[in-house]
Amino acid sequence: MGQQTCMGGMLQCTFGVAPSSLVVLPANCVMTTTPSATIMDNKPIMNVPPFGMCQSLSNPMVAAATAAALGVLTPMPCVPATVAPWAPGSPTVLIGNMPALNNSSKLMCMWGGVISINVPGQVTVMVP
Numbered sequence: 001m002g003q004q005t006c007m008g009g010m011l012q013c014t015f016g017v018a019p020s021s022l023v024v025l026p027a028n029c030v031m032t033t034t035p036s037a038t039i040m041d042n043k044p045i046m047n048v049p050p051f052g053m054c055q056s057l058s059n060p061m062v063a064a065a066t067a068a069a070l071g072v073l074t075p076m077p078c079v080p081a082t083v084a085p086w087a088p089g090s091p092t093v094l095i096g097n098m099p100a101l102n103n104s105s106k107l108m109c110m111w112g113g114v115i116s117i118n119v120p121g122q123v124t125v126m127v128p
Contacts, residue, residue, distance in 0.1 A: 001126045002090070002102030007034035009103075009121035015059075015113040016051020016078050022121065023047050028096035032122045038098035039089035042082050042107055048115065050078040059111040081110035090127040102127050 007024040023046065026035040041047040053075035057063050065074035086107045089099030107115040 001128050002104045003120040003123060004032055004090075004093075004125040004127045005037045005101040005103055005105070005117055006032045006121040007037070009037070009117055010119035011048065011051075011115055012118050013051040013054075013078070013080070013109060013113040013115045015054055015056040015109070015111065017055065017075065018052030019118065020049045020051050022117070023049065030095045032125045034121060036095055036125075037101035038095045039086040039101055039105065040098050041101060042085050044080040044082050048080045048082055048107065050080060051113075052078055054078040054111065054113075056109075056111040056113055062111075080115070082107055082115070083110060084108055093127045100127050 009022040011020045024035040024037045024041050030036045055075045061076040065076050086101050086105040090102045091099050093100040103117045103120040
């Protein structure tokens with residue numbers, strides 16, 4: 001059984017250089033210790049802040065900077081590009097008619113990164 005993720009959960013992208021903290025707006029009025037997250041808390045910048053610098057060559061900014069540096073990988077500022085919801089979530093626990101987000105869920109970035117939850121933000125509420 002996974003742990004329910006909430007505001008303040010620590011995220012990491014496979015191409016990011018620094019962790020980031022999940023931001024959840026209190027729109028659903030469901031709290032663990034802070035507002036609880038759903039699989040739809042996937043909006044870039046609003047829910048998923050940048051991860052410092054991006055190292056993915058699929059990111060056009062990184063590709064352009066690397067080409068300008070004659071092929072030497074040149075990280076550029078991260079701007080998450082997430083378009084799909086977190087997967088898989090918790091199908092049996094719904095928050096505002098959306099599956100709850102647990103610590104085993106992953107979020108895909110358009111630039112090839114996989115965003116994972118390192119710390120769920122709380123350790124007392126479990127979801128299947």
